[in-house]
Amino acid sequence: MNRADGSVAPRGDRLSSEVRIVLVDDHAIVRQGLRSILERERDLAVVGEASTASEALAVVQRTMPTVVLLDLKLSTGNDHEGLALCAELTKQHPDLGVLVLTTFLDGKLVVDAIHNGARGYVVKDVDTTELIRSIRAVARKESAFDSRSAAAMVHSINTQAEVALTEREQGVLVLLAHGMSNKDIGGRMYISETTVKFHVRNIMRKLGASSRAEAVYEASKLGMI
Missing domain, CATH: 3.40.50.2300 (Response regulator)
Known part of the structure; x- marks a missing residue:
């Protein structure tokens, strides 16, 4: 003192x-x-x-x-x-x-x-x-x-507990964050473009996002990417 x-x-x-x-x-x-x-x-x-x-x-x-x-x-x-x-x-x-x-x-x-x-x-x-x-x-x-x-x-x-992405969805999310198209993501991950679209829809739904950019933004706030 x-x-x-x-x-x-x-x-x-x-x-x-x-x-x-x-x-x-x-x-x-x-x-x-x-x-x-x-x-x-x-x-x-x-x-x-x-x-x-x-x-x-x-x-x-x-x-x-x-x-x-x-x-x-x-x-x-x-x-x-x-x-x-x-x-x-x-x-x-x-x-x-x-x-x-x-x-x-x-x-x-x-x-x-x-x-x-x-x-x-x-x-x-x-x-x-x-x-x-x-x-x-x-x-x-x-x-x-x-x-x-x-x-x-x-x-x-x-919120983080509710957002549980699969391993494949996490991979797609990372490539989304790099600005890659569905076609490019499919080529990188050896899956079809249709499958990529399916994963992107699931990611957006789980994150409560209405666009790819918003999904990336919400994921970054949660520390997922």
Whole structure:
């Protein structure tokens, strides 16, 4: 916990159950706001900040926090750079709890974050009480999701479970994504053009798409291609 003069109190002066937090966000004003909110809590201490993936890896290695509060967007060129960082952080520090705090509300992103090692996912307009509750849960090695993130994740999982393509349909879908015609797909897969049309119709039906392009788009959202 920081003292009034800005120095960090000796470890013996702190609570034994203190949650040490590193903030990773490319906006300094966001980090400052989070720090001011979190350090009002006696058991929470912000021990480091980072604006890039490389900075985050170094700060975490130096401070050994309990929890990393991680934004997914860390640069203008990549909206989801935080996913790779999450995977690397949890690989290097298996006991570390990563809580994603982002503006992106997408079921697939929530699932991807979990697959990359995150223990929780909350959106940035979550209220302060919910955010602090989530941080404490992650520190206890529990999962933590705000209500909207949880609902989006469940919807994404249910949707993917409902879209079960056969191996042949998956092959046709990949070639569709490359812009190939039915004739070309048939030639590549050694099946008739009529059979290709049959598979394309099934793919569109399963994905709820009305065109080949829409089928490819829906499949890409689900991470199928």
